[in-house]
Amino acid sequence: MTRDIVYGALVVFSILVTIQSAHTLYLTLYIWARPQSEDIAPEQFRPPRISFTVMVPARHEEAVIQATIGRVCNANYPQRLIQVLVVCSADDKGTIAKVKEKISMLRKTGLENVSVVTFEDGPVNKPHGLNVGLLHAVNDVVTIFDAEDDVHLDIFNVVNTVMQNEQVRVVQAGVQLMNFDSTWYSALNVLEYFFWFKSRLHYHARTGAIPLGGNTVFFDRELITRIGGWDEHNLTEDADIGLRLSAAGERIRVVYDDRYVTKEETPPTVNAFIRQRTRWSQGFMQTLKKGTWKNLPTRKQRWLAFYTLAFPRGQAVLGIYVVISLLTMFSLKTPEQVALITFLPVLMILAFFLIYVIGLQEFTRAHGLQASPGSVLRLALGWLPYQLMLSYAALRAVARESRGATDWEKTQHVGAHREHDPGALLEASDETAA
Amino acid sequence: MRPPRSETRPMSAPQVAVVRPHPAAPPTLASASPQVTGFRSLDRAAQIALVLALVTGLITHAYHLFQYPLYSTDEGIYVERAWAVIREDRLSPQTYVYDHAPGGWLLIALWEFLLPGNFESFGNPVAGGRILALLLHLASVFFLFQIARKFSGGGLIAPVVATFLFNFSPLAIYYQRMILLDNIMVFWVLLSIYLLIRGRHGLFTGLWSGLAFGVGVITKENAIFFAPTIFYLLIRTTRQDSNRRFALTFWLFASAVPVVGYILLATLKGELLPAQLSLSLTRPPQGHVSLLYELWFQVHRNEGSLFAPGGFLHVLWLPKDPYILGIGTVAMVACLVIGWRERKQNPALLVAGTLAFEIAFYLGRGSVILDFYVLPLIPTYALCIGLVADRAARRLPASTARVAVPIACALAAALLIAPSGGYVLKHGQQHQLQLADQYYLPLTYLQLDQIAWIRQHIPRTDKIITDDDIWVALHDKQPYPYAQSHWNAVSDPRVRSIFGGGNSQDINYIALSNGMKHAMILNNSNGQENWILTALNSATEVWHASRGSVTLAIYQVHP
DSSP, X not given: OHHHHHHHHHHHHHHHHHHHHHHHHHHHTGGGGSOGGGTSOOSSOOOOOOOEEEEEEOSSOTTTHHHHHHHHHTSSSOGGGEEEEEEEETTOHHHHHHHHHHHHHHHHTTOOOEEEEEEOSSOOSHHHHHHHHHHHOOSSEEEEOOTTOBOOTTHHHHHHHHHHHHTOSEEEEOEEEOOTXXXXXXHHHHHHHHHIIIIIHHHHHHHTOOOOOSSSEEEEHHHHHHTTSOOTTOTTHHHHHHHHHHHTTOOXXXXXXXXXXXXXXXXXXXXXXXXXXXXXXXXXHHHHHHTGGGGSSSHHHHHHHHHHHHHHHHHHHHHHHHHHHHHHHHHOOOOHHHXXXXXXXXXXXXXXXXXXXXXXXXXXXXXXXXXXXXXXXXXXXXXXXXXXXXXXXXXXXXXXXXXXXOOOOOOOOOOGGGGGOHHHHHHHHHHHHO | OOOOOSOOOOOOOOOBOOOOSOSSSOOOTTTTSOOOOOGGGSOHHHHHXXXXXXXXXXXXXXXXXXXXXXXXXXXXXHHHHHHXXXXXXXXXXXXXXXXXXXXXXXXXXXXXXXXXXXXXTTSSHHHHHHHHHHHHHHHHHHHHHHHHHHHTTTOSHHHHHHHHHHHHOHHHHHHHTSOOHHHHHHHHHHHHHHHHHSSSOOTTHHHHHHHHHHHHHTTOGGGGGGHHHXXXXXXXXXXXXXXXXXXXXXXXXXXXXXXXXXXXXHHHTTOSSOGGGOOOSSSOOOSSOOHHHHHHHHHTOOOOOTTSTTSHIIIIIHHHOHHHHHHHHHHXXXXXXXXXXXXXXXXXXXXXXXXXXXHHHHHHTSSOOOGGGGTTHHHHXXXXXXHHHHHHHHHSOHHHHHHHHHHHHHHHHHHHHOTTTTSSEEEOTTSOEEEOHHHHOOOHHHHHHHHHHHHHHSOXXXXXXXXXXXXXXXXXXXXXXXXXXXXXXXXXXXXXXXXXXXXXXXOOEEEEEHHHHHHHHHTTTTSTTHHHHHHHHTOEEEEEEEETTEEEEEEEOOX
């Protein structure tokens, strides 16, 4: 009897995991099933009309902040239509000094549109910084760039055109990790971003339940002010604000065009990666608990939002399941039919792996990079450890959330993504030398 | 242990030919050819042609379906395995020896399971399977029509000719009415091709096509011979596709999944590798059955030539339909030659030609074949003939073409009417004109009478040697648990133990046909059927019925 219950549970769980995996696979490849025109940027830019306020929340970003500011100031867009606000906590003397140094250099070239905004109150986190920055924003559209971002020089032209052509007030542009061969897990991390921004976010946008990304997202300033800015007590304020806007019925456009993505780097160490992923998982848990998703108008939207926000908990369970599977593989003798059904999730893993291999080729081709056989081998060898790492981070998030630990675990940035872009590296070096 | 089956597993390779509409400016498969998305996308004439093809397919195959041909041993085997899936939760009521992958009878099991009365829904258990074969045939007609239409650039000549032959050929009808793995496999392979050529390529087209093909392989292994051509077709149809990498990878992945599942099943049962890791063909390893050994054994079987005077070609196939075989061979060669020349512009003819060639090569290479192995050849030959006819019609001057259509219709009518062809009419024994056997000759009533006599006169505890065609009828309702086919009684120790380990004295009755007796003699090269033949020689005939060349009898064995 007990044995039958165990077999039944294994069968049911395996089928559910397979269905979930198949659904995720569909979302992962969603954009490839749509006409190509849906994800690319316009080929012709409209004349610049919309003005932008760029907010760069920064904390201990001395190594990268100057290059980022320089990149924004070099954008192919009239600087009179761009306001740059670097937002720092007042105690972050190092970053503030670097920003001021950069401002000084820019002023010598005639650029007056960059300023640093500081705050002394708490909490010291990104959403609070954004809300502070929003108070100083004056332009039509506000956008967020992270301190380590390599922003494309035409990104403002893209958004200016899309917003005018399609009459949308929120645009999420592509963000892409670049350093796919830095560490054993970086290719997997890069591809996660690749599929998330290039494909899955389109599905969320079309459905009307989208957890937005943390940067390269553009909001109509009046709109963002009206809904009260960012939730300062949420670790994924970006996902939260996306769902709030969705609940308000706001149409959100996602533009992922390989040519115009904002380039970022993977966390440099396993610890940094786990901290970042823990924060995201915990943020999703907070957003789920907050219940904004319940205000979405349709059942499909609510289900998608719930499914997305609850996924970290599922990921935690899956991590445990992987361990149990490995143990039962050697210790439990089941009927062949049961064993065959429990093999289904393995097939899905294999399918995902193949998709990632193709994704690696697509990604490297789009960015003029070269994936070696070693990259594919690392992808294969790192697959299971990476999944376990994600599950561990999810478990850690569950633990933190249950004991009420909500402090912001910052991700370290070293500029590894800029090694892939000689232009950006040169620019950063020149500026540092200057 | 050797498989007791009457059938072996051959490997066959078909070819896909694609015909272009105009030799001067051939359309490419991806561009100029019509969109093949469904019935509604067809123009009026094509809709009428398709409906006619389906209706004629329904009439030619459904009429007289339960009467002709005789329920065959192989039909019985697959239905009894489907029975085991439903009733006993296993792949075979006897020891499963991996003589075939189980995809085909799993589908039959699903079908029978869905029927309100399961195996008894249509009277005889095999009859229920034949209804499934009929439905699969109709689906295959649809796929063949669309494939021929696509390959010919949208014309109607190719699909009409191809489906006409596919529906009316006496050779086709004879075997397509049976619930055989080959028929199911043909359905999956045509579906796989159809998915590749229909409409715009979706992201998951390769996935579904590959999955259909993979299921085809685990239905009948010889589908694997279609793989190169179908994959080539996929490569050609996705040449301009931005999702090409996904399509190719998905196809390979999905087609491998069912096969991997099959191998995994054998592994889980501890039956992948042979006992003692022996692949000796002279001294088969003892202990347990093995998937790899079975494959090894089959690959090394070589029993006679198709072209020998007593071979199936001369004895069974050509007498049933010399036209489709003769003209089909010529059309296949034409497709290959023309297709090779124009492969860069349009691979259609080459695809059709290679599909047919691979199967023809498989059949002609001299390995073990059974009569119904001709099944995959029929749609591929029909396709080649249709495409070549289309090409020929397009080369005709307009004035000639106006005359050609009525002439072609007249030829088709003549083919149907001519008694020598046996498409609809034939000469009877007294040279009288009568309907051809497939629409006239009742045979299966003999088997029904045989079953009825057994139920009426033989105690349910008696031990009966019989054939697989009536096995399920004797096991499903009012079961005779000790009724077993002679194939299994001589090869499966577990079944043989019912009869005292092969003791003539332990048989009470033998219910057989002249075909079964012939098979026992052929299967007795090592003397394994001796104990049954001995019992038969000393038995008394207690029931007898015959029609034409078919004779059924029941013998009581005296202790």
